[in-house]
Amino acid sequence: MPNPTAAMLVIGDEILSGRTRDSNLNHLAGRLTEVGIDLVEARVVSDKTEAIVGAVNDLRAKVDHVFTSGGIGPTHDDITADCIAESFGVGIDVRDDARELLEAHYARSGSEVTEARLRMARIPDGATLIENPVSVAPGFTIGNVHVMAGVPNVFEAMVASVLPTLTGGTPLLSQSLRVLRGEGDIAGPLRALSEEYSDLSFGSYPFQKDGAYGSNIVVRGTDSERLSEAMVKLTDLFGA
Amino acid sequence: MPNPTAAMLVIGDEILSGRTRDSNLNHLAGRLTEVGIDLVEARVVSDKTEAIVGAVNDLRAKVDHVFTSGGIGPTHDDITADCIAESFGVGIDVRDDARELLEAHYARSGSEVTEARLRMARIPDGATLIENPVSVAPGFTIGNVHVMAGVPNVFEAMVASVLPTLTGGTPLLSQSLRVLRGEGDIAGPLRALSEEYSDLSFGSYPFQKDGAYGSNIVVRGTDSERLSEAMVKLTDLFGA
Structure with a gap:
């Protein structure tokens, strides 16, 4: 439901x-x-x-x-x-x-x-x-x-x-990975991963702070196992 | 316009x-x-x-x-x-x-x-x-x-x-008065003043901070003279 x-x-x-x-x-x-x-x-x-x-x-x-x-x-x-x-x-x-x-x-x-x-x-x-x-x-x-x-x-x-x-539903879980690379570098592989895990939602939020720039990648979904699996692949792709 | x-x-x-x-x-x-x-x-x-x-x-x-x-x-x-x-x-x-x-x-x-x-x-x-x-x-x-x-x-x-x-209009001016009285005390006279100065808008924003409570009264309008006149009356009503 x-x-x-x-x-x-x-x-x-x-x-x-x-x-x-x-x-x-x-x-x-x-x-x-x-x-x-x-x-x-x-x-x-x-x-x-x-x-x-x-x-x-x-x-x-x-x-x-x-x-x-x-x-x-x-x-x-x-x-x-x-x-x-x-x-x-x-x-x-x-x-x-x-x-x-x-x-x-x-x-x-x-x-x-x-x-x-x-x-x-x-x-x-x-x-x-x-x-x-x-x-x-x-x-x-x-x-x-x-x-x-x-x-x-x-x-x-x-x-x-x-x-x-109120009657709630399934809580939305999220995990994020901070990557010190611009969105333009990660967009291709990130799109491919988001298509493989189409039951999860992948957001990318660029930041610029104290001279560093990069992206916070946030993965959201309701199934914690799928979420953990996607985070492992994400870390493999973009490094810790 | x-x-x-x-x-x-x-x-x-x-x-x-x-x-x-x-x-x-x-x-x-x-x-x-x-x-x-x-x-x-x-x-x-x-x-x-x-x-x-x-x-x-x-x-x-x-x-x-x-x-x-x-x-x-x-x-x-x-x-x-x-x-x-x-x-x-x-x-x-x-x-x-x-x-x-x-x-x-x-x-x-x-x-x-x-x-x-x-x-x-x-x-x-x-x-x-x-x-x-x-x-x-x-x-x-x-x-x-x-x-x-x-x-x-x-x-x-x-x-x-x-x-x-872009083409702008008449800037909205605002002035505010901080009053150490609850909204329930000031509401009556404030309504009367807002009816007298119906070309201005009067907002009241309660606050509670560090044990003190009161209201910030904000008056907005485009005519600076009317605004100043209303602020004088407001200060007479609720003290400095």
């Missing part, structure tokens, strides 16, 4: 203006690889309703799971939850279980649950909450879409909450 | 597997902001023909400029140039001007222009070359699509080659 597929949607003007460097994609990609869910696409869109709704509807029809990051805080530019409700054509309102989480949290710290903070308890009808052990305000899952925060440590905690609830 | 719009397409399995952290999006986003071209979307797709052709055709119909990174090297997994030709429905072959660049370069270093290296001279019919001052093998522009390398220093050099050939 093929692995389940996934897409990620990063929501936020600050990524597209260059002000902020996204790190959530790299984190999610690594975690999904471990559990055998294939991340096949990622998108970054701005904080605009049309852009978010369009991307959510495109992606949820294409893959088994969509993971979003960003736009679920208390300020006026946090419109993700409303956009997700619009994508699914369902209502959205402050929900009791989410409000209780926030009230208990702010009571402990002596802060007030302002009207703005209550926005974080707005949950689309029919969604399930995703636990947020860092700052309490929950994410949520509706259909095949998992909606999470943009702040990296909160995003990562939410990924850890939601992944155990 | 509104600014020209742009999208970025990052091509590569290594980003989606989590092995490599993309840095080209952040670089391009910053450069485009400086010249007044609005980056409205970014996508990451795998090294698969269908994924690349589909994304290129989607994006080039949506925005004024598409910038791609990755997949133009000499190895079998470098299929971007062929995919771009397919997207535009044009032919592709080794082109004399590109081959001459490679031959001169490898002659200087005493290396051979292997059949694999010649793949880097395959250019879709009707494209214009983009200069690569780092490692010579060129990128290219066809229609409104600018095709560049994935290796960060080569990508950055190609961006520097291609940007001066």
Whole structure:
């Protein structure tokens, strides 16, 4: 059975203006690889309703799971939850279980649950909450879409909450060989090897660092014996 | 006149597997902001023909400029140039001007222009070359699509080659204020200010670091006087 597929949607003007460097994609990609869910696409869109709704509807029809990051805080530019409700054509309102989480949290710290903070308890009808052990305000899952925060440590905690609830596949294994030769020298034999081991995928990633240049050859697959066999041949071809 | 719009397409399995952290999006986003071209979307797709052709055709119909990174090297997994030709429905072959660049370069270093290296001279019919001052093998522009390398220093050099050939718009200016208060406290007044200055955009980005928490408020717009005026009011509201 093929692995389940996934897409990620990063929501936020600050990524597209260059002000902020996204790190959530790299984190999610690594975690999904471990559990055998294939991340096949990622998108970054701005904080605009049309852009978010369009991307959510495109992606949820294409893959088994969509993971979003960003736009679920208390300020006026946090419109993700409303956009997700619009994508699914369902209502959205402050929900009791989410409000209780926030009230208990702010009571402990002596802060007030302002009207703005209550926005974080707005949950689309029919969604399930995703636990947020860092700052309490929950994410949520509706259909095949998992909606999470943009702040990296909160995003990562939410990924850890939601992944155990999903059915994974066969983890993708990878091994790599660092070769101090240019891609132009290795391309021919590498192509031949990739045709012989067509159940594996061979990637070549050139580097230039401190005056040295070469290629990292990465072999990926789900069968560890085949992978080891290919690595032996690769090492024979290009030296240790 | 509104600014020209742009999208970025990052091509590569290594980003989606989590092995490599993309840095080209952040670089391009910053450069485009400086010249007044609005980056409205970014996508990451795998090294698969269908994924690349589909994304290129989607994006080039949506925005004024598409910038791609990755997949133009000499190895079998470098299929971007062929995919771009397919997207535009044009032919592709080794082109004399590109081959001459490679031959001169490898002659200087005493290396051979292997059949694999010649793949880097395959250019879709009707494209214009983009200069690569780092490692010579060129990128290219066809229609409104600018095709560049994935290796960060080569990508950055190609961006520097291609940007001066494009017509920019009004650069987006931004100013920010760091506030040691949670988003829930500032959300109400911030929304009111964003409605008063509806020609500007107000973003709020929470942080938690070394025990301190707060929000960076970023105001963006094209009119420096309006921006300064809003920053004065913002500082009055939330303190220095």
